[in-house]
Amino acid sequence: MTILENIRGPRDLKVLDEAELDELAEDIREFLIHAVAGTGGHLGPNLGVVELSIALHRVFDSPADRILWDTGHQSYVHKLLTGRQDFSKLRGKGGLSGYPSREESAHDVIENSHASTVLGWADGLAKAHQVLGRDDHVVAVIGDGALTGGMAWEALNNIAAAEDRPLTIVVNDNERSYAPTIGGLAGHLAALRTTDGYERLLAWGKDVLQHTPVIGQPLYGSLHGAKKGFKDTFAPQGMFEDLGLKYVGPVDGHDIAAVESALRRAKRFHGPVLVHCITEKGRGYRHAEQDEADRFHTVGRMAPRTCEPSEPSIGPSWTSVFGDEIAAIGAERPDVVAITAAMLHTVGLTKFAARFPDRVWDVGIAEQHAAVSAAGLATGGLHPVVAVYATFLNRAFDQLLMDVALHRCGVTFVLDRAGVTGVDGPSHNGMWDMSLLQVVPGLRIAAPRDADQLRAQLREAVEVTDAPTVLRFPKEAVGRPQPALDRVGGMDVLHRSDDAGVLLISVGALAPVCLQAAELLEGRGLGCTVVDPRWVKPVDEQLAPLAAAHRVVAVVEDNSRTGGVGSAVGQALRDAGVDVPLRTFGIPEQFLAHGKRGEVLADIGLTPVEIAGRISAALVRVRTKSREEYGR
Template sequence: MTILERIRGPRDLEALSEAQLGELAKDIREFLIRAVARTGGHLGPNLGVVELTIALHRAFDSPADRILWDTGHQSYVHKLLTGRQDFSELRGREGLSGYPSREESAHDVIENSHASTVLGWADGLAKADEVRGRGDHVVAVIGDGALTGGMAWEALNNIAAARDRPLIVVVNDNERSYARTIGGLADHLATLRTTDGYERFLAWGKEVLQQTPVIGQPLYESLHGAKKGFKDAFAPQGMFEDLGLKYVGPVDGHDIAAVESALHRAKRFHGPVLVHCITEKGRGYPPALLDEYDRFHTVGAMDPLTCAPLVPAEALSWTSVFGDEIAAIGARRPDVVALTAAMLHPVGLTKFAQAFPDRVWDVGIAEQHAAVCAAGLATGGLHPVVAVYATFLNRAFDQVLMDVALHQCGVTFVLDRAGVTGPDGPSHNGVWDMSVLQVVPGLRIAAPRDPDELRAQLREAVDVDDAPTVIRFPKASVGERIGAVGRIGGMDVLHRADDPDVLLVAVGVLAPVCLGAAGLLAGRGIRCTVVDPRWVKPVDAHLAPLAERHRLVAVVEDNSRAGGVGWAVGRALREAGVDVPLRTFGIPERFLAHGKRAEVLADIGLTPVEIAGRISAALATRGTAGRTERGTE
């Protein structure tokens, strides 16, 4: 039995010797490489926090002491040390979440798998402890990449304001989020990593000056309490201490004893403390260390020895189609520029960046800044394309509304991972964008159904210079081209029938699902028209007259039913005085559990069989299914 197999909870760590702790770290890395290679998941971040996590659980008494993980994709080691060692279905429908989960364990306090929020949580919990008279510790673990987010600094400003309120911030500094951390903060942390003169000087002072009769001790204390300018000559840590945060570090994040010692020092200080730990993403796994792009941030199922994928390579992805097309547009349009928020490669901007390095900016984990900066770029005569995950645009709603739309700026937002993403769970499903953005005046939203439409609608979007546009697509392969059999207004007709009963409005990638449902309904004698609106906001003016020629309208979307495209279609029908029954198929108003995308879609009824059955039942209930002989379930 390995040492890891004997760990059932954090208290089992207390009796381990230094040698046994080293063996445990080795066991954990071997376990992670085997387990994550089998299922896929966040490998590199977890390999980098093994010793740090062990030290945290030895220094603090979780769950009484609350250990909070920013983003949470680096919590696999935390799970292993808190009794969760069955990784056989990691991120699968019946398995462990890839992030902290309160349903799984009392040791998981928050489930914030969006970056830069943990310090706000910690500030709130520490204030609650103060009000309630609790003496437990609050520890927030945040990466250097997440410190590029403005929310982190808003929280630090508040944390530092109460200098007698104990709260420990652990900076896991591996120089990366997905890729390398960029910006002024990254430069500052790099300086701290490479400057240890101040600590060496103090160590010398303690050893030598204190042995000097009469003047030694007073001189050492004076030097130890020297002003910022003197200290910065040795270690420029003043940025944190100027805020009112005691700074401890830099500490080797792979030295358990050193990290534990630093944490115990932080515990003894009755006020906010920042412990700066230097770690290496992908530690202990040579293939990850050789990957200069993201150090195996996320991997699919693979052979752990060769790193060869265990499943066939995914067909052409939506991201790659976008990446090729935006690079082609950039070659024709020197005014087109690109921005992203710490995700240059995941959102498909690699080719654009290689071809036009002076026309692309990674602003860090700062979606709000990306939107406002884009407004400035547009006002300056350029057409910015802001590429982010759909779920992360939620953070920049105010900026989209008040900076981009109010000023009628020609900015194109490209939303990757729209709709159900699956394994990454509730926080990463991009199922709110078409609801949230419905209220933005002048904004247009496109939902392409196939790669040709993505290319065409992206070109249409960057041609709009007096209003914001949005293009959204999922985390999936693009599938086959779906040709149109006609066009009505700006809508593509994908299927038509004589004397139709049902108008199926197919939003984006759910066009194949709608065509499948139409085929099933035809077998029951129910005739359908299937249209792809292409631009789902605003609702095409030709939709209401078309709906009037049908007995039922059904809108199928991979977005929340609350306030989504179905809601907008219903409003357009009412305003046009068209009294046709409407059914909306979409995401229910709840957070969806992790699982494969197809499984999640099936669970919520977004399948041809479910849609056809519910439409058939709706028609039968209204007595409209009897013009000809029709089948029933």
């Protein structure tokens, strides 16, 4: 039996000696490599926080002490150390979440897994403890990438203002920004800076010198500056100490004893302390260490020794189709530029960046800045394409509304991972964009159904110069082409029936589902016409007369039913005086449990059988009502 198998909770860590702790770290890495290879997930980030996680749980007493994880995909080790070692269905239906989950454990606090929020959480929890007279500790673990987010600095500004409120901030620096400081002097200075005696001496000196006539204030300023300059010679702490935070580090994040020592000093201090840990993403796994792109940030199912995929490729992804097309557009249009928020490769901008390095900007985890900067680029005569995950556009809504749309800027937002994403859980489903964006004046939304439409609609989007445009697509293989039979207005007719029974409006990638539902309906003797509106905002003017010629209208979308395309269609029909029964199919107003995309879609009723069944029932009710009214 391995040491890991004997760990049932954080208390079990406290009795281990140094050799056993090193063995435990090896056990955890071996476990992660094989477990995550079997399910897919975030491998590199977790290999990098093994020792850090062990040290955290040895120094602090979770769950009484609250350990908060920013970008919670680095919490796998935390799960193992808090008694969750069944990774057989990690990120799968009924299995462990890939992020912290309150339903799983009292040791988990933040579930949303959107970066740069942890310091705000920590500030609030520390304030709550102070008001309630509790002496439990609050620890916030934030990756250096998350410090590029403006929210993190807003929180730091507030945290630093409360010198008497204990709070430990652990910066997990896995980009090797600074080399670890080695030797006894660095450790001595770190200990000195966080001792009560040192702080009392500084306070006494400040009080005495500042009240000494003539020479006191200048002398205090000189001594304070000399002290700061001396410390900055040995450690890169000035930026944080200028905010009023005590700084400990840099610490080798893979040395358990060193991390523990730093954390214990921080724990003893009666105020906010920042502990800077240098870690290596993908640590201990040769394939990850040699991957300079992202150190195996996320992997699919694979063979752990060779990294060969365990699942067959099922065709190009939506992301790759976009990536190829935006690169082609870039070659034709020197005014087209690209922006992303810390996800250059994952949103498909790799080829564009390689060909046009001076026309692409990764602004870090700063979606708000991306949107405002895009407005400036557009005003300057360029056409920016802002590529982010759909769920992260939520953070930049005000900027899109007030900076881009209000100023009628020609900016194209490309939303990857739109709709149900599945395994990444509730915070990563891109299920709100078509609801939020309905209220933005002048904005247009394209939802392509296949690769050909993605290419065509991307080109249409970048031609718009006086309003923002949005292009959205899901996280999956793009599938087969869905050719149009005809066009009505700007809408493509995908299936036509002579019987004007059902008008089925198919939104985006759900076209195959709608076409299968139409076949099922016709098998029951019910005629069904399927149209793809292509641009779902604004609602096509030809939709109202087309709907008036049918007995039932149904809208199927991979977005929240609340305020989505179905709602917009209903409003348009009412405005046009078309009184036709409308049925909407989409994502219910709830946070969806993680699972494969197909499983989640089935759970919420977005399947051909469910859609056809509910439309059939609606049509029967319409016919029954018509006969009753006719009989009267």
